[in-house]
Amino acid sequence: MRARLKAPRAANPGTRAGLGRALAVTLCLLGACTRSVPTPARPAPADPPLDVNLRLLTAAEQRRAHFEEEATLVAQRVEAWRRHGHGELPPLEASPRESDAASWPEVRIRNATDFGLVVWFSGPCPRTVALAPRAEHAEELCAGNYDVVAELDEPGFDPFVGRGDELEDGAAYQVTFLLRPR
Amino acid sequence: MKARVALALTGLLALAAHRSPGSAERPDEEPALPTAAVLVAATPVSDVFLRAYAFEVTATALKELGFHVAPLQLTASRLSAAGRSPGACQEDAECLREVAAELGAPTLVLVRATKSGEAWQLGLRTSRVEVDVVTSAPTEIEGTVSDIFAGVAPVLAEELPGDLPCVVQIEGPAELQLRVDGDERRVSAGRAFIGPGAHRVELRAPGRAPWRGRLRCEGGRTFRMEAQ
Numbered sequence: 353m354r355a356r357l358k359a360p361r362a363a364n365p366g367t368r369a370g371l372g373r374a375l376a377v378t379l380c381l382l383g384a385c386t387r388s389v390p391t392p393a394r395p396a397p398a399d400p401p402l403d404v405n406l407r408l409l410t411a412a413e414q415r416r417a418h419f420e421e422e423a424t425l426v427a428q429r430v431e432a433w434r435r436h437g438h439g440e441l442p443p444l445e446a447s448p449r450e451s452d453a454a455s456w457p458e459v460r461i462r463n464a465t466d467f468g469l470v471v472w473f474s475g476p477c478p479r480t481v482a483l484a485p486r487a488e489h490a491e492e493l494c495a496g497n498y499d500v501v502a503e504l505d506e507p508g509f510d511p512f513v514g515r516g517d518e519l520e521d522g523a524a525y526q527v528t529f530l531l532r533p534r
Numbered sequence: 535m536k537a538r539v540a541l542a543l544t545g546l547l548a549l550a551a552h553r554s555p556g557s558a559e560r561p562d563e564e565p566a567l568p569t570a571a572v573l574v575a576a577t578p579v580s581d582v583f584l585r586a587y588a589f590e591v592t593a594t595a596l597k598e599l600g601f602h603v604a605p606l607q608l609t610a611s612r613l614s615a616a617g618r619s620p621g622a623c624q625e626d627a628e629c630l631r632e633v634a635a636e637l638g639a640p641t642l643v644l645v646r647a648t649k650s651g652e653a654w655q656l657g658l659r660t661s662r663v664e665v666d667v668v669t670s671a672p673t674e675i676e677g678t679v680s681d682i683f684a685g686v687a688p689v690l691a692e693e694l695p696g697d698l699p700c701v702v703q704i705e706g707p708a709e710l711q712l713r714v715d716g717d718e719r720r721v722s723a724g725r726a727f728i729g730p731g732a733h734r735v736e737l738r739a740p741g742r743a744p745w746r747g748r749l750r751c752e753g754g755r756t757f758r759m760e761a762q
Contacts, residue, residue, distance in 0.1 A: 399586035402706075402761055404737055404745040409703065411602075412562035414569065417638065418605055425607035436643035470585035480606045484679040505583035506640070 368493045411520035419477055426478040430499045433511050441500055441514030446523035461491040462528040468505030469529055474499045475519075502529060538591035540716025568603040568698050571609050571639035573630075575620040577648045582712075585610070585728040587679070588647035588656060595687035596643065599694055604637040612636050621646070624659075627667040635722035638756060643690065644669070654682045658689050663698045664729040665719075697730035698754030704737070706761025711738040737761055 444459070462520040463469040463483040473479040473491075475498035483489050519525065572592045576585040586606065593603040612633050613620045623629035624644045634640055646657035655676050662670040670693055675685035703725050704710055712719045712726050713736040719726045730751050737759060738744040749757055 399741055399743045401743040402737055402739050402745040404706075404747065404762075405758075405760040406735075406747055406749065407758055407760075409566040409701075409758050410562060411564045411566050413758075414566035414602055414638075414756065418602075418608055420607040422608045425611055429607070466585060470583055470586045476603065478607075480586055480589075482583060482590040484587065484683065503582060505581075 423478045426474040430474040439512040444517045444525045455488040459525040472501040569639040570601040570602040570641040571637045574645045635725045660693045700751035701756040
């Protein structure tokens with residue numbers, strides 16, 4: 353014989369519904385009925401909009417982003433060389449260029465040795481230039497004061513360190529590295 | 535035999551001198567050039583000239599192609615930052631992505647340089663950083679210093695032109711979230727990368743209504759989003 357299971361009855365559902373209806377009618381009579389005249393929900397305060405300026409990065413910003421930190425790194429290296437054994441690099445000499453006095457200074461480097469050469473310009477537009485043996489290179493730098501360091505790719509040579517070369521707009525400079533036996 | 539280096543300095547230079555292209559002459563207010571970074575892993579590590587020369591020839595070729603190149607010391611410092619080995623970083627997409635973000639350079643040239651006497655060897659690969667990091671197969675260049683100098687430019691000229699990725703540089707309140715074409719985009723070191731073409735961009739910040747706009751990535755440009 354099977355036992356029949358019954359779901360438990362809700363406690364007096366009819367009574368509850370009746371009470372609810374009576375309460376709603378009472379509230380409506382008191383003017384608080386919300387069913388027929390709904391009160392609009394109060395809007396949440398709007399988030400202030402994000403204000404965004406979208407534009408292209410300029411060439412000046414691009415250079416500045418890289419050069420400022422590069423200048424610090426190169427200056428640290430130059431200072432480290434200065435503290436150790438080194439030769440003195442004589443100051444650069446300049447002469448005005450004929451065509452464009454407003455152009456940026458240009459430095460031509462000639463490596464007349466049989467070794468690789470690395471030249472460091474520590475200043476407002478820092479630069480590291482590497483030249484193969486017997487190679488030449490011309491570099492445009494922005495005007496300003498530069499410490500120049502040259503290092504040959506051969507053990508036994510101390511680096512050469514200059515101090516405070518002022519490079520001016522419209523000027524050209526040249527430096528040639530030669531080896532002379534002692 | 536120890537010799538000494540003598541220096542001859544003259545102030546005169548002909549105007550027709552060969553110049554290093556793209557070094558600093560771009561007018562200030564023009565849009566920035568596409569940015570590339572040259573990541574050099576040199577063996578032996580202590581060879582300053584090897585590293586500088588490998589960088590120099592690669593950077594010169596990139597400038598000829600119209601790129602702004604992140605400078606040597608800055609790049610080297612990022613590449614060898616705490617926990618990074620230049621050689622290992624070249625094989626690690628996550629490391630490449632981080633270095634690219636720190637330098638704002640979605641185009642990377644990965645160089646492995648070795649030298650034994652007069653014999654040089656350069657392994658060149660290019661990487662584009664967008665949603666993924668895509669790296670080309672290596673091209674080997676061997677020979678003397680002159681061979682290396684002549685060999686780099688043609689390789690890069692073949693691999694790099696075309697659609698370049700762009701950079702979105704973001705400044706503003708903390709916890710900014712960038713969405714590109716509906717997908718959240720990772721922002722690292724204040725920068726995100728997007729591929730060529732037209733995009734819908736959305737910038738969100740907690741407690742603020744999002745900003746929505748459009749941008750077109752072409753020519754490897756760098757966009758700046760300043761949020762307030």
